[in-house]
Amino acid sequence: MDHRRADPRGALVRPYAVTRGRTEPLQDIALEAVLMASSTQVAESRFAGHDKQRIATVCEGRAQSLAEIAAYTRLPLGVARVLVADLVADGLLTLHTAAPAEGFEERMEMLGRVLSGLRRL
Amino acid sequence: MDFAGYDPAGARESRGIISAKIVVAGGFGVGKTTMVGAISEITPLTTEALMTAAGVGIDDPSKVPGKETTTVAMDFGRITMAQDLILYLFGTPGQTRFWFMWDEIIRGAVGAAVLVDTRRITDAFAPLDYFENRNLPYVVALNRFDDAPQYEAEEVREALAIPPDVPLVMTDARHRESVKQVLVTVVEHAMLRLEAEHGRGFPTPVG
Numbered sequence: 415m416d417h418r419r420a421d422p423r424g425a426l427v428r429p430y431a432v433t434r435g436r437t438e439p440l441q442d443i444a445l446e447a448v449l450m451a452s453s454t455q456v457a458e459s460r461f462a463g464h465d466k467q468r469i470a471t472v473c474e475g476r477a478q479s480l481a482e483i484a485a486y487t488r489l490p491l492g493v494a495r496v497l498v499a500d501l502v503a504d505g506l507l508t509l510h511t512a513a514p515a516e517g518f519e520e521r522m523e524m525l526g527r528v529l530s531g532l533r534r535l
Numbered sequence: 536m537d538f539a540g541y542d543p544a545g546a547r548e549s550r551g552i553i554s555a556k557i558v559v560a561g562g563f564g565v566g567k568t569t570m571v572g573a574i575s576e577i578t579p580l581t582t583e584a585l586m587t588a589a590g591v592g593i594d595d596p597s598k599v600p601g602k603e604t605t606t607v608a609m610d611f612g613r614i615t616m617a618q619d620l621i622l623y624l625f626g627t628p629g630q631t632r633f634w635f636m637w638d639e640i641i642r643g644a645v646g647a648a649v650l651v652d653t654r655r656i657t658d659a660f661a662p663l664d665y666f667e668n669r670n671l672p673y674v675v676a677l678n679r680f681d682d683a684p685q686y687e688a689e690e691v692r693e694a695l696a697i698p699p700d701v702p703l704v705m706t707d708a709r710h711r712e713s714v715k716q717v718l719v720t721v722v723e724h725a726m727l728r729l730e731a732e733h734g735r736g737f738p739t740p741v742g
Contacts, residue, residue, distance in 0.1 A: 446556040446623040485580035510551035529722045531616030
């Protein structure tokens with residue numbers, strides 16, 4: 415878990431009504447980290463509230479980044495991050511890794527795959 | 536459910552989908568969204584972040600009822616490279632007052648392309664300064680507008696004081712193949728940088 419108390423983006427008021435005023439996500443989630451939901455997870459998300467259900471539905475059977483979730487649901491990024499982190503904590507969304515930030519071998523392998531992926535385009 | 540908890544050391548390393556991102560930076564109206572759109576498999580999407588105009592970290596929002604909020608929009612695109620590998624392209628907000636947002640966008644990125652419009656070359660100073668002070672590999676891409684004065688790459692390098700180890704490429708942000716070349720340059724440069732840093736002892740060209 416990553417508490418970012420020194421977040422320079424400041425406090426947000428009304429938009430955070432859907433998170434009941436919480437502005438701190440349970441865990442930090444990168445913009446590009448992808449999330450997926452199975453049909454079971456989507457079904458269970460019905461009990462988590464309207465916005466969370468919308469998020470789970472966006473991710474049903476397909477990988478969607480936090481940024482995509484925010485764009486498709488038209489939720490501000492910070493709000494989407496709080497709700498997504500809740501869903502992950504409740505087992506209603508599956509979080510996949512963003513690119514490995516550390517480890518020379520892992521990072522080189524990832525870069526090599528991105529490079530060949532680009533060249534194939 | 537494997538991910539029922541959020542123990543950061545836990546299931547995280549299980550085989551999952553890796554997503555990487557490359558940042559497209561530059562001044563306002565330089566063609567960042569055009570560039571993202573030229574290669575993205577989806578029409579570029581917009582995510583909005585909200586912040587107080589003051590931009591000061593405050594724990595209790597109820598203490599600041601009158602604060603103005605500002606919306607910062609960033610555009611991004613996506614390239615699905617394999618079932619388990621997705622590349623995202625994020626454009627930075629153009630206005631310099633939103634730079635604190637850039638810190639979040641570049642976190643964990645492969646690298647960045649700084650797009651420069653040769654008609655308004657001074658607009659590039661601020662974004663270039665930003666990247667010079669970050670440990671993120673970046674390349675400079677000169678976006679060729681039809682009516683723009685044509686400069687030699689080296690003239691631009693000199694005018695913008697771009698360090699010799701930073702790649703400088705010409706591009707047409709409207710064309711997929713051209714944009715692809717810019718992104719290839721970013722990744723190649725990131726790999727070289729990483730190797731140089733890893734190898735230490737080797738002379739690393741530092742600007």
